[in-house]
Amino acid sequence: MQIRDLPHPDPGVPDVRTGGRFLVWLYRRQLGGQFKAMAWGLVHTGAVASFPVPVGIAVQAVADRSGAGLALAGGLMVVLGVLVSVGDTMLHRAAVTNWITAVARIQQLLARKTAELGSALTRRVAAGEVVAVSTGDLEKIGWFVEAISRFSAAALTTVGVCVALVIYQPTLGVVVAIGVPVLALAVLPLLPRATRRADEQREKAGRATELASDTVAGLRVLRGIGGEELFLGRYRTASQDVRKAAVRSARMWSLISAVQVALPGLLLIVVVWYGARLALDGRIEIGALVTMYSAVTFLLYPLQHFEEIAQAYSFSRPSAKRAARVLALSRPADGRITDHAPLQGDLYDPATGLLAPAGRLTAVVCGDPDAAGRLAERLGGHPASEPDERDERDERGECAAGGPGEANSASHSADRADAGEATASRTGGAGDPGNATGEGGEKDCGEAAADAAAPTLAPLPSVELGGTPLDDVPRDAARQAVLVQDKDPVLLSGTLHELFDVPSSGAVTAEQALAAAQCDDVLAALTQSGTDGSGDPMHSRITERGRSLSGGQRQRLALARSLVTDPEVLVLDEPTSAVDSHTEARIADGLHALRDGRTTVVLTSSPLVLDRADQVVFLPYGEVTAVGPHRDLLRTCPAYLSVVTRETDEERARKQTADASVPRKDPQEDPGEGLPAGPRDGAQDTSHEASADIPRDTGSATPPHARVGALDSIEETA
Structure with a gap:
């Protein structure tokens, strides 16, 4: 594999049982590159190791006054010099290629895992750990992969030199052959402590990085509540802990380096002293002594690679463990039904009783944003973290969806399915919606907590599209039929044209989607900020995550991108939470018109969107x-x-008290009877849907009765 051949056609299926197994799997996936690098390493280190031979020949030729010996020594040095240069260059090239290809393989695996898990990834793994794996950990793993070939070449060369010395001068060769393994193994007792200190440093660095990212993400809120200095102080403390841990780790690695220098120096002294005595006794020639001295000096060079591989493994092992932990996360991808009919028809969730008729715009009001997010994920099929969420609700023993019934619903899926079928029969027939109001799950939290503490949790039934369970079909087929846009969609960097270059049916153009999402001001802003001079907003670049745009502009562009795909079923989670009321009303109209004949589910509590569903x-x-x-x-x-108007418990109690004290009128005498009443005593609602005339970011608030009146006026104007 060459760098120009990247990315890998197939990164493979990694062995993620342990960090060590993952490193072994990564090594086996590029055996060809490793053998190539090791071969060039043998050329390089073998040439370096052979230099004592011409040096000894030259010294002996001077002693014997032999010109032919000097010429031979000079020729050998030239050849060895060329081999050293070429071998070192090609070794570096091959080793770096192994480094880059290994990192690229892990990056592709991480990207594939991110696409597989989606938003559930950060719910299972801390965001700081994901960042650490995709940045620093990749570098450490790549370092180990690169160092393996150099270490292998150095180890084989060292063994060859020791064997050659034993054959050349058995007396001194035995001393060297015994001393070199002792030197190589002398640092082993120090490695566990050095590894522990390095792990401690990385752990503290990870905590400091996570604290910094959390602080930056909430900096605006921290400044608003005066907590900026408090969190900065915490980060300073964490940073100092990282510095102290780094110093402790560096001290241990410095000790290892000192041992690697001191012990070979002692071996060199022993060899020179013993060899000098042998030369004085006439048992060896002066040239042989010089050759032995040069060979022992060379052996100091491969010992450096022994230290490097020890450090690389110590640093890469926890990194590989983290990478394996992330890559081990999974969600079902294959379904038991492969020859299914085209996925179309009504969208039905047996767990909740939700029925979204085909070809219609259905709005869903949950009352709790977290519950809405979980429901949106379920509607897409193959939920990634549903068991984890049920376990969390079981541990908390509390109400999850803004009320007590969520815990109960998490425990008794069969009861939910029965209730769902009953509700579906009501929605499918000519039943009065008012009949569905009375009893829907008004339980107290104690009963819900008891239900949540049930010893066994049955798996939730799959969402069905046209009668086909989405969990039973391959995940790709489910995603192709149902597109889910969460409440915080991400815009990748690139041009606007690249943003809309997504798989689609072709029935909806980018222009139509942008118009429906009310992106005229976004296009104007991109045209003004464009640097290509074309004046075409589609060629304007969007920065990473759309940071150059406001929250409402990012949200509308993401909505337009979802509309371009034109899926059979489109699920939108709070698609207008960051826009003003006037724009929200126009988006609701555009969404209804563009998705006419297609199934659309919008999870929202905005009256403007609900009124158009x-x-x-x-x-x-x-x-x-x-x-x-x-x-x-x-x-x-x-x-x-209460949910739609954001009515508080205190307001509801006051209204019930007032209603109880005022005689009820005949609805025929007062047509306005039954309409929502506004808050008493001047209380105001502060939700983001507060007014149809005032943008949300102004902080203005409008009583619920005024908001309902605004709805009436909008309908009359339409």
């Missing part, structure tokens, strides 16, 4: 409790009214 499903505690048009639910479902 074909049907609204109220799902507060993990179970469907009401289905119908937005305005009907406002009149017939008090719980739905």
